[in-house]
Amino acid sequence: xxxxxxxxxxxxxxLIVATTLLIIVIVGIESFVPEEExxxxxxxxxxxARIEGAGLEPHEALYYEVIExxx
Amino acid sequence: MTVAAGTVSLVKGYEWLRKVxxxxxxxxxxxxxxxxxxxxxxxxxxxxxxxxxHQNLSWFxxxxxxxxxxxxxxxxxxxxxxxxxxxxELLYRIVPVRLAIxxxxxxxxRLIKEIITWEIIxxxxxxxxxxxxxxxxxxxxxxxxxxxLNWMLVVLVLGSAVFIYRFWCRYFCGVGVILGLIGRVNxxxxxxxxxxCFIETGAGPHGCKTCPRGPRREDRC
Numbered sequence: 266x267x268x269x270x271x272x273x274x275x276x277x278x279x280l281i282v283a284t285t286l287l288i289i290v291i292v293g294i295e296s297f298v299p300e301e302e303x304x305x306x307x308x309x310x311x312x313x314a315r316i317e318g319a320g321l322e323p324h325e326a327l328y329y330e331v332i333e334x335x336x
Numbered sequence: 337m338t339v340a341a342g343t344v345s346l347v348k349g350y351e352w353l354r355k356v357x358x359x360x361x362x363x364x365x366x367x368x369x370x371x372x373x374x375x376x377x378x379x380x381x382x383x384x385x386x387x388x389x390h391q392n393l394s395w396f397x398x399x400x401x402x403x404x405x406x407x408x409x410x411x412x413x414x415x416x417x418x419x420x421x422x423x424x425e426l427l428y429r430i431v432p433v434r435l436a437i438x439x440x441x442x443x444x445x446r447l448i449k450e451i452i453t454w455e456i457i458x459x460x461x462x463x464x465x466x467x468x469x470x471x472x473x474x475x476x477x478x479x480x481x482x483x484x485l486n487w488m489l490v491v492l493v494l495g496s497a498v499f500i501y502r503f504w505c506r507y508f509c510g511v512g513v514i515l516g517l518i519g520r521v522n523x524x525x526x527x528x529x530x531x532x533c534f535i536e537t538g539a540g541p542h543g544c545k546t547c548p549r550g551p552r553r554e555d556r557c
Contacts, residue, residue: 273435280496281445281507287489288452288508291471294485296459298467 339401343412354415358422366419366478371395373402373413375453375469375510379460406519414505414512420474421505424497435499445507453510473504 341357344350365372377399380386389396402413414421459468473490476482482490496503505512 273437274441277435277437277441277445277500280492280500280503281448284489284492284496284503284508285448285452287485287492288471291485291489292456292459292468295467295470296463296465 339398339405339412339417341416343405343409343416357416358425361417361419362422362426365398365417366423366474369394370475370479371398372419372474372478373399373511373515374472374474375456375514376466376472378511378514379457379466379469382457382461383464383466385466402515403518406515407522410519411512411515413515414509418505418511419478421502421509423477424494424502424504427494427498428501431498433499437500442506449506449508449510449513452508453513456510457514469510472510 341353341360344353361372371394377395381399387395402417405412456468456471460466471489473482473486473493476486476490477494493504493508500506
């Protein structure tokens with residue numbers, strides 16, 4: 266087992282800082298993504314309103330959204 | 337079943353069972369079902385945006401079981417089931433090189449995850465954007481879903497986890513923070529800071545002073 270002691274603190278600090286900065290950048294970018302595109306669990310009320318607005322049955326709306334997404 | 341097995345492994349002190357649960361977590365929860373608990377799940381629960389029960393029963397069982405186990409026993413999910421935690425543990429055990437950092441540095445660095453977690457939760461609740469939680473590397477690893485920045489984070493975190501025990505869990509994981517907080521409801525839960533007990537901090541002990549299951553073992557902390 267090899268234990269690094271001398272530069273360990275500097276290496277550790279660099280890793281922590283780099284990871285923190287990367288997280289901040291990712292969160293910053295995600296904050297500009299519109300909710301409808303990015304949310305893994307969209308607001309069901311918005312989805313329902315969109316379906317009703319388009320005059321579709323729920324299964325039709327899902328079908329068209331999947332096809333559109335693939336295109 | 338996995339939550340139950342994880343709970344038994346901690347309560348009875350079966351390290352072999354914990355390892356079995358961790359391997360099962362990586363294979364089943366991670367790569368197969370992509371159903372590990374993430375900040376997105378917890379943020380949606382906090383925002384009362386729940387999926388339908390009959391179509392997402394496994395999601396409810398896993399999340400409900402993890403929360404219940406946190407209250408009754410301690411942070412069972414992080415210690416025995418989390419696929420990303422298990423992956424980090426595996427990497428840590430493969431390479432026999434360690435980074436010796438002091439307890440003070442460790443304790444200070446642990447504050448990062450508290451700050452990030454509460455900032456994110458606050459952002460989700462105030463702005464109503466679940467996408468803010470998408471910084472976690474779970475989906476990128478297990479579902480291979482992420483952009484270049486997500487992959488950079490994965491490489492950085494898993495690379496660090498080779499030398500530092502459960503790097504993400506200890507310093508950045510919001511799930512551990514929240515499950516640990518939920519567990520504080522029960523003052524009689526299992527406490528401890530070593531990797532085996534793991535439960536009190538949800539992050540492993542690095543320099544823990546007391547452990548109800550025996551002396552500290554440095555290679556596991």
